[in-house]
Amino acid sequence: MLELFPDSARIEEGELTVGGLRASALAGRFGTPLVVYCEQTLRARAREIREAVPEALVLFGSKAFPNVAILRLFAEERIGADVSTLGELAFARAAGIEGERLVFHGNAKSDDELRTAAEAGATVALDAEDEPGRAAAAGTRRVLVRVTLGVEADTHEAIQTGHHGSKFGLPPDSALRTIAAARSHGLDVAGLHIHVGSQLADIAAHQETIEQLAAFAARCRDELGWTPEVVDIGGGFAVRHVEDEPIAPLGELARAVTDAVELVWDSRALPRPSLVLEPGRALVGHAGVTLYRVRSVKRLADVTWVAVDGGMSDNPRPQLYGARYTALSATRADEPATENVSIAGLHCESGDVLIDDVLLPDPRSGDLLAVPATGAYALAMSSNYNATPRPAAVLVADTEARLIRRRETIDDLLAFEYQE
Ligand code: LLP
Numbered sequence: 001m002l003e004l005f006p007d008s009a010r011i012e013e014g015e016l017t018v019g020g021l022r023a024s025a026l027a028g029r030f031g032t033p034l035v036v037y038c039e040q041t042l043r044a045r046a047r048e049i050r051e052a053v054p055e056a057l058v059l060f061g062s063k064a065f066p067n068v069a070i071l072r073l074f075a076e077e078r079i080g081a082d083v084s085t086l087g088e089l090a091f092a093r094a095a096g097i098e099g100e101r102l103v104f105h106g107n108a109k110s111d112d113e114l115r116t117a118a119e120a121g122a123t124v125a126l127d128a129e130d131e132p133g134r135a136a137a138a139g140t141r142r143v144l145v146r147v148t149l150g151v152e153a154d155t156h157e158a159i160q161t162g163h164h165g166s167k168f169g170l171p172p173d174s175a176l177r178t179i180a181a182a183r184s185h186g187l188d189v190a191g192l193h194i195h196v197g198s199q200l201a202d203i204a205a206h207q208e209t210i211e212q213l214a215a216f217a218a219r220c221r222d223e224l225g226w227t228p229e230v231v232d233i234g235g236g237f238a239v240r241h242v243e244d245e246p247i248a249p250l251g252e253l254a255r256a257v258t259d260a261v262e263l264v265w266d267s268r269a270l271p272r273p274s275l276v277l278e279p280g281r282a283l284v285g286h287a288g289v290t291l292y293r294v295r296s297v298k299r300l301a302d303v304t305w306v307a308v309d310g311g312m313s314d315n316p317r318p319q320l321y322g323a324r325y326t327a328l329s330a331t332r333a334d335e336p337a338t339e340n341v342s343i344a345g346l347h348c349e350s351g352d353v354l355i356d357d358v359l360l361p362d363p364r365s366g367d368l369l370a371v372p373a374t375g376a377y378a379l380a381m382s383s384n385y386n387a388t389p390r391p392a393a394v395l396v397a398d399t400e401a402r403l404i405r406r407r408e409t410i411d412d413l414l415a416f417e418y419q420e
Pocket of ligand 1 (some may be wrong): 064198377
């Protein structure tokens with residue numbers, strides 16, 4: 001089970017430690033729920049992908065967890081950011097990421113977003129036929145064109161993006177017109193962008209997309225006299241959330257995708273493009289652990305409910321994608337886990353279940369539970385459901401903990417309200 005936790009995680013005297021700090025000490029100091037990020041893991045994943053594909057530009061898919069401290073840490077590792085809103089762009093700029101390492105995406109960009117992205121010197125991924133004119137008017141210089149090639153990735157349908165009829169990207173004929181329009185507006189059309197889906201355990205969908213993308217690139221050469229200098233293959237590399245989920249390491253997946261582009265491009269005698277990769281989940285997913293406090297234990301005939309002090313407001317992935325997680329009793333990690341329980345959240349609906357089935361050692365209220373692989377798309381998709389303040393996040397390394405996102409308070413929530 002420890003292999004699902006961050007690289008620095010250990011069990012010491014029966015207790016989980018991350019970054020050399022005891023789970024109970026972190027929970028005591030910062031409260032729960034708490035998302036603990038391990039700096040060693042973040043840097044290890046960053047270096048793993050940079051070393052596997054030294055020739056590629058790596059951008060962090062910042063939607064997985066937009067956080068200034070983590071963006072800054074990645075910037076130190078020469079990783080930029082893929083952003084898709086003014087907020088994500090502001091976070092990336094606050095982290096000091098420069099225009100050459102920023103790509104702005106979105107299927108529904110506002111003029112304000114296009115202007116702000118242009119001011120930041122970001123490359124814009126065009127995603128609509130009328131966007132070239134709007135981008136040119138906003139001062140954009142460099143663009144990619146996002147293409148959708150009708151590939152169904154083997155993942156939850158809500159996170160497939162490259163299929164026919166997707167709201168993202170442009171089918172080939174439309175993409176061709178968009179490239180021509182962008183060039184006639186004087187934009188520097190650097191290349192093509194795809195993103196085929198998320199939580200992809202292998203590169204089958206990437207492989208198929210890359211073959212079709214090369215065919216499209218050849219069509220661009222023949223019909224427009226233009227070939228892409230840049231190919232941005234998006235993100236999508238999966239992480240393991242539970243033990244029975246075999247997934248290849250990030251570096252291996254990234255290298256395989258990059259090799260596929262080179263091979264397929266060579267076979268069509270197209271000039272090799274420079275590559276961009278946009279991993280989100282694979283950079284931060286494993287680095288994060290969520291600590292919850294058990295509030296009640298209810299032993300019913302068919303199920304034992306262990307209810308914690310968080311739930312779908314800090315991690316809606318079980319409801320949205322049927323995502324599976326596991327949990328460890330953080331302060332009794334060396335006791336035999338013999339009781340099969342379900343972990344419930346505190347929210348006022350029956351579907352608020354974090355984990356259907358997990359073995360714990362004799363759960364009691366007051367226990368501390370640790371849910372691994374919650375660094376991506378959990379706090380990032382959190383809400384204030386039931387007027388619940390969102391949790392804090394801390395970054396730990398070498399027995400030091402630093403608050404990288406403070407816990408919301410009830411006063412924060414009241415401040416949004418109309419008051420007499
Ligand atoms: N690039 C683009 C253009 C994207 O749309 C995404 C993710 C990424 C990169 C990063 O993908 P990743 O490497 O993280 O798979 N909320 C969902 C995931 C949505 C992904 C959206 N786009 C989840 O929790 O599974």
